[in-house]
Amino acid sequence: MMGGIYGISKDRLEGLFSALAAERELYLPVLSGGKVNFSVWEEGADVRLDVTKTAKSPKDAFFPQFETLYTCRTEEGKLKIDPEELCRREFVVFGMRACDAAGLRVLDRVFLSEPVDTFYAARRELGTIVSIACGEPEESCFCRAFGIDAAAPDADAAAWFSGERLLMKPQTEKGMRLVSSLSEYLTEEDGAEAVIEEEQAKIRAITEKLPYSSLSLEGWGSGETKRKFDSPLWEKLYRPCLACGTCTFVCPTCQCYDIKDYKTKNGVQRYRCWDSCMYSDFTLMAGGNNRTTQLQRFRQRFMHKLVYFPENNEGMFSCVGCGRCVDSCPSSLNIVKVIKAFGKDGGDE
Amino acid sequence: MQIEKTAQNKEWKPMIVAFCCNWCSYAGADLAGSSRLSYPADVKIIRVPCSCRVNPMFILRAFERGADGVIICGCHPGDCHYTTGNYYTRRRMALLFSMLDFIGVENGRTRVEWVSAAEGAKFSATMNEFTAKIRSLGQNVRLGDLRCRN
Amino acid sequence: MQELKKRLCELLSDGTVARVLGWRRGETSFDPEPAFFGSAEELSDFVYDGFCGANLSKMMIEAARLEGKTAVCLKPCDTYSYNQLIKEHRVDREKTYIIGVGCRGKLDIDKIRASGIKGILSVSGTECDGDGDTLFVKTVYGDRTCKYADAMLSRCHVCRGKEHKIYDEIIGESRDTTDGDRFSEVEKLEAMAPRERFEFFRRELSRCIRCNACRNVCPACSCRKCVFDSNNFDSAQKANVDPFEEKMFHIIRAFHVAGRCTDCGECSRVCPENIPLHLFNRKFIKDINTFYGEYTAGEDAEEMCPLTDFDFGDAEPGDVTSGR
Numbered sequence: 001m002m003g004g005i006y007g008i009s010k011d012r013l014e015g016l017f018s019a020l021a022a023e024r025e026l027y028l029p030v031l032s033g034g035k036v037n038f039s040v041w042e043e044g045a046d047v048r049l050d051v052t053k054t055a056k057s058p059k060d061a062f063f064p065q066f067e068t069l070y071t072c073r074t075e076e077g078k079l080k081i082d083p084e085e086l087c088r089r090e091f092v093v094f095g096m097r098a099c100d101a102a103g104l105r106v107l108d109r110v111f112l113s114e115p116v117d118t119f120y121a122a123r124r125e126l127g128t129i130v131s132i133a134c135g136e137p138e139e140s141c142f143c144r145a146f147g148i149d150a151a152a153p154d155a156d157a158a159a160w161f162s163g164e165r166l167l168m169k170p171q172t173e174k175g176m177r178l179v180s181s182l183s184e185y186l187t188e189e190d191g192a193e194a195v196i197e198e199e200q201a202k203i204r205a206i207t208e209k210l211p212y213s214s215l216s217l218e219g220w221g222s223g224e225t226k227r228k229f230d231s232p233l234w235e236k237l238y239r240p241c242l243a244c245g246t247c248t249f250v251c252p253t254c255q256c257y258d259i260k261d262y263k264t265k266n267g268v269q270r271y272r273c274w275d276s277c278m279y280s281d282f283t284l285m286a287g288g289n290n291r292t293t294q295l296q297r298f299r300q301r302f303m304h305k306l307v308y309f310p311e312n313n314e315g316m317f318s319c320v321g322c323g324r325c326v327d328s329c330p331s332s333l334n335i336v337k338v339i340k341a342f343g344k345d346g347g348d349e
Numbered sequence: 350m351q352i353e354k355t356a357q358n359k360e361w362k363p364m365i366v367a368f369c370c371n372w373c374s375y376a377g378a379d380l381a382g383s384s385r386l387s388y389p390a391d392v393k394i395i396r397v398p399c400s401c402r403v404n405p406m407f408i409l410r411a412f413e414r415g416a417d418g419v420i421i422c423g424c425h426p427g428d429c430h431y432t433t434g435n436y437y438t439r440r441r442m443a444l445l446f447s448m449l450d451f452i453g454v455e456n457g458r459t460r461v462e463w464v465s466a467a468e469g470a471k472f473s474a475t476m477n478e479f480t481a482k483i484r485s486l487g488q489n490v491r492l493g494d495l496r497c498r499n
Numbered sequence: 500m501q502e503l504k505k506r507l508c509e510l511l512s513d514g515t516v517a518r519v520l521g522w523r524r525g526e527t528s529f530d531p532e533p534a535f536f537g538s539a540e541e542l543s544d545f546v547y548d549g550f551c552g553a554n555l556s557k558m559m560i561e562a563a564r565l566e567g568k569t570a571v572c573l574k575p576c577d578t579y580s581y582n583q584l585i586k587e588h589r590v591d592r593e594k595t596y597i598i599g600v601g602c603r604g605k606l607d608i609d610k611i612r613a614s615g616i617k618g619i620l621s622v623s624g625t626e627c628d629g630d631g632d633t634l635f636v637k638t639v640y641g642d643r644t645c646k647y648a649d650a651m652l653s654r655c656h657v658c659r660g661k662e663h664k665i666y667d668e669i670i671g672e673s674r675d676t677t678d679g680d681r682f683s684e685v686e687k688l689e690a691m692a693p694r695e696r697f698e699f700f701r702r703e704l705s706r707c708i709r710c711n712a713c714r715n716v717c718p719a720c721s722c723r724k725c726v727f728d729s730n731n732f733d734s735a736q737k738a739n740v741d742p743f744e745e746k747m748f749h750i751i752r753a754f755h756v757a758g759r760c761t762d763c764g765e766c767s768r769v770c771p772e773n774i775p776l777h778l779f780n781r782k783f784i785k786d787i788n789t790f791y792g793e794y795t796a797g798e799d800a801e802e803m804c805p806l807t808d809f810d811f812g813d814a815e816p817g818d819v820t821s822g823r
Contacts, residue, residue, distance in 0.1 A: 033706055137618065137639075139638075242712060244714075262734075265497050274737065274738060276737060280724075331532055332531060405754050406726070409750065440813060446816050451685075452697065453699075456693070459816075492743065
């Protein structure tokens, strides 16, 4: 049964969403205030599946910007510690893209390897992902450089728009279960394989034309630390950096977090929140900070994504080429500029 | 923290934070006390060297941690122990209150009142009146941190 | 731009300045980045066009610590920020050579994207000395056009005027691009019921990701260490943990620059979530004008800021909020 293709016409999607949302939490790209972000679907939400890139990546659904770990309080003179419960409800993230799904593979490496992050693992277990192929990729997309195929997203169920129809193909057990629970809305389509292939060919033809698609990653990856670290190029590249955390917070693969305490009325809430290597208190320790200048912090971000991470993860880059940082950097700095700057001469003096 | 509401109180009681300047209003509160003029126990006084010591952050922090109203008391304009401190307070608070109103926090949860060391009666009257106002506005839900509720 | 570049080359070669602060050509025609240029050769990458919207005056704080003079390209609205920084002793006028560059409104690539144009490869018609009112946009999906005025940054629709408030020389023509009222958005909100206003700000601020870009880009936010970066502060400066925190951050951010904000609009330009942050600043500006008389921060480098000044007859805070 797996491998079958199921279709639904675009105008029936609203009904499918409300059926999905009835039994589980449903995350969708929703337009609000001029920006599209993944958020929990509610009746009447302005769903925008046609928008290729949400402002913030959908990693929030699995690794939220903040989450409480446990709460301590004094009750009748005794200290009480309540660990936060793990995620127990099933949820669906509908409308991720190939790059977003690949981003989760990077997060998996970090959070699912020993010691396993139980909060993340629980959400990964209960979350079902439906990814849509990018019908209209944007100029800042460069997933192809990282070997990601925007036409064949990795997910529990992959989907393609073809004219007025959305075609869904379950790719895992979870995806299959999702599709069968929606049999009222989805109809099995024979011969849709060819339609999908046609769409895929179109998408691949476009991605090839994108300006950053042919970005070469030669000279990056494991073992490059020595050559890149002291390059004089960093001095030139980092200058306009504002030290804001925009690039790290919109990124689907950035995984650093900080753990903080909040004093509530009669206790303490310990929570974790995303951290950014661009901030001055990043990895601050009792003995001080090991990166004291913005140049070092800026270098850390790119070296981590392109050198240190591959070094520890069999060559896997922790960038998926979604291009969100390219679109949102206030100073128009980005990873493409860094890769290209080093590409010319390897960064040697 | 002392100023936080205690969990035992089932019935809602307003919590009012009063920032009082050391030289006039705090002495005014003292006079109210020694003259046996009563004012509600819901008012928690924080003594500051001058009303202009009150940073806008103090006010927001008070609301964050559960205050329902914040009042700033200082010397009458012209009587500041540091000559001009309260003139700055007046401008700053005018702007801050206007901003709070702008973002939709109910008007009336914040106030500035000039109370001299000789005005024990005014101190007590002001606090009674302000507490009544906050009671009529009810609990502050728009400008508090939910985590401080329990 | 050629004239400007030639002049910058001259300044560098005759030793008047040690470096130039301007914009470097990016990967595309719409992503130039602020940059220092140390030699005439480096200037080959210099660019100045409609996408050079960044306000460079804040970078002059850093330049003041470098040896020698720095030539900086300032647009008319940037000169207000620079004046304000002189007033606060954050920059060194003696070590600055200000070139007032012409401006006919700066462009926002997001505005072009929002008009439905996808896959943008290049945009032409963006020259500052040009006169055309149409932008030609090449995209992966074919060629498109859009109006220059429609692609302008929101702040340019309420332009601060074409006059440079401080400069050593001016190169290029400027134009006043005002076609809207600066305070109309604030007034619209003021006319709403408190509940509606509250809902409006809750909705807008709920998108805040606490990236701090608005703070870091602001030429008036020049504290060495921000109060929100303090580790003695139990609120998260980098996460939207509770809806209260965004409110606190944005009110305090705007309050700290009240009376010093020149309304340069950088905060709203850089916000990755499109939050109308300028509304907070404009509300303060409007209030200052109403309560304490018209005041324009950065108009000159001497006048006292309204919050470090007072008048014996100032309105009482209570009258001010209940007066409306």
